[in-house]
Amino acid sequence: MLSFAFALAGILGPIGSYATAGPLACSNITSQLGSSKVNTQKLSLKYHTSTEYWSTTQDAYKPSCIVYPTSAEDVSVTLKAIRVADSRFAVKGGGHNPNTFFSSVDEGVLIDLSSLSEKSYDPETTLATYQPGGVFGDIYDYFIKYNRTVVGARLSGVGTGLALGGGMSYLSPQYGMACDSFRELEIVLPDGEIVTASNTTNPDLFFASRGGGGNAYGVVTKYTVQSRPVGEFFAGIIIYAFPQKDTIIEAIGNFVRYNTDPKAAIIGTYEKLPTPDLNLNIDEAIIMFLVYDGPDPGDAFVNFTSVPHLISTTGIKTYPEVADMPVSFATEASRGNNIFRVGVHRADNDEYKNALDVWRNWAESNKGKYTLLSLDFQPVPKSLTDASKAQGGNAMQMPDGPWFWLNYLLTTPPGMSEPDYDAIQSSFRDMVASTTNAEGLPLFINDANRDQHPLSTFSTYEKLQGIKKKYDPDNFFADKTGGWSFD
Structure with missing residues (x-):
């Protein structure tokens, strides 16, 4: 039976302007789902946990209520109630995206997907299913008992929404991006309809959901993906001092230029700390993450392992251990006032060295205004783009590798005044924008700031705009959440 608010909406239309939209939506949802799935107690531990984010700037936003759906039907009811009340909302998986209002909301409805955590494996088809709740570490731990895994995040604490933005994995050089392994998605559309998206059912929606941005076209409530075999890995972190x-x-x-072994994967992370330089270079280090799918990497990493270093944790590991490698210096592991920006460069020239010089100069000029500054090198080898194409490609339609993304991370001190915070963010934005990105290559959504408009760098942008309009014709998601722009 429809609540009074639903019935009234049929006469008056959206009624958010006649009452406080967030609380009204919360009341409607509670009447439909019951109080056990809706939390309005802002002082409760559960509420506090749901409003904690990797980028702590998002912690300040307090939803009118938090909904914990346990099924796609619950998500459908919730979206319909939000629409009737004309409320703002957000959908939270792992809460790792630092863009404001992408998974946070102030005085609206927060849909926390943590209770959607079922997983399964079919040994006959080798297909794996998982729901969006929890983090990839949970997923890896589940599938390892079958000697299988899925292509997902490189760190265990990252949520499943990463896959919708592409998802770079240590297995990507062999199997493509995380989204390339999708075989079927259960999606709740903006109007509340529950649909299946695959190569044969709603194929346009399926295409857009593979790397076209999380929660842009609907809420994914179940992933069916191609699982991959795993055994022993040679992996570890090596930390180098400034010389x-x-x-x-x-x-x-x-x-990036010359490696052709698809089992070898790296991330190179250049870290700058706020400590005074004193001409001793004690404020910087480089951390290499080296991962080889197999116990013997041969000479794949010899250019890294042969260089004198401070620390090495390399050795034989399981895949869950790879995702849990010691990461005290890794940017993704630390909560703070974090923000991402991204660049993209080709491998056949040295343009990235200019970006590196610009970044280093900015770091020296802004001492004391950050607690951590990081520049991450993320290779996209030809084996990755070939694997993507072999599975039908994704929303990026990735040009042939090799090329690479640069991820810029800025962590600012807590307690900064608003003018100082705005000034350093503006300066950081301008610094990244002043570097030269390669033409014809897509920016990486997972690492992009909203104002970089990464979707517009995709060769498929016009196609994605049409798909967005088809499945969200009144811009409900675009207007009521803080997701990617299709304008």
Whole structure:
């Protein structure tokens, strides 16, 4: 039976302007789902946990209520109630995206997907299913008992929404991006309809959902993906002091250009700390994440392992251990006032070295205004783009590798005044914008700031705009959440 508010809406239309929209939506949802699935107690531990984010700037936003759906039907009811009340809302998986209002909301409805956590494996088809609740570490732990895994995040604490934005994995050089392994998605559309998206059912929606941005076209409530075999990995972290920084940067460039072993994967992370330089270079280090699918990497990493270093944790690991590698210096592991920006560069020239110089100069000019500054090198080898194409491609329609993304991370001190915070963010934005990105290559949604408009760098942008209009014709998701722009 429809609640009074639903019935009244049939006469008056959306009634958010006649009452406080968030509380009204919460009341409607509670009447439909029951109080056990709706939390309005802002002082409760559960509420507090749901409003914690990797980027702590999002912690300040307090929803009118938090909904914990346990099925696609619950999500459908919730979206319909939000629409009737004309309320703002957000959908939260792992809460790792630092863009404001992408998974946070103030005085609206927060849909927390943590209770959607079922997983399964079919040994006959080798297909795996998982729901969006929890983090990839939980998923890896589940599938390892079958000697299988899925292509997902490189760190265990990252949520499943990463896959909708592409999803770079240590397995990507072999199997493509995380979204390339999708075989079927259960999606709740903006109007509340529950549909299946695959290559044969709603194929346009399926295409857009593979790397076209999380929660842009609906709420994914179940993933069916191609699982992958896993055994032992040679993996670990190597940390280098400042005298080796240029040697390692050169080794990263050579790896991007010349490595052809799809089992070998790296992330190179250049860290700058706020400590005074004193001409001693004690404020910087480079951390290499090295992962090989197999116990013997041969000479795949020799350009890194042969360089003098401070710390090495390399050795034989299981895949869950790879995702749990010691990450005290890794940017993704630390909550804070974090923000991402992204760049993209080709492997056949040295344009990235200009970006590196610009970044280094900015770091020196802004001492004391950050607690951590990081520049991450993320290779996209040809084996990755070939694997993507072999599975039908994704929303990026990735051009042939090799090329690479640069991820810029800025962590600012807590307690900064609003003018100081705005000034450093503006300066950081301008610094990244001043670097030269390669034409014809897509920006990586997972690492992009909203004002970079990453979707507009996709060759498929016009196609994605049409799909967005088809499945969200009145811009409900675009107007009521803080997601990617299709304008």
